[in-house]
Amino acid sequence: MNDSVRRIDPxxxxxxxxxxxxCTPSQIGPCVRCQGLTVRYGSNTQPICPACRTRDERPA
Structure with missing residues (x-):
C-alpha cells in the first residue's frame, strides 16, 4: 500500500x-472524483488524480 500518494488540494x-x-502549470485541472489537482490537459491526460487511482488499486 502506498500511503505517500496524497491528494493535491485545489x-x-x-x-x-x-x-x-x-507537467506544466497549463496542464493542471481538477480530478473528476475528488476535485484535487491532476494533469487534465495536454499530453498524458489523467482525469483521475494519483491519490484516487491509488485508492482504486488497493485490495478491497
Missing part, C-alpha cells in the same frame, strides 16, 4: 502542483 499554486505531477 488551492495549491498551479506551479507547485505542476512540479509535483511532472
Amino acid at each position: 488551492s495549491t499554486d498551479p506551479g507547485s502542483a505542476a512540479a509535483m505531477l511532472g
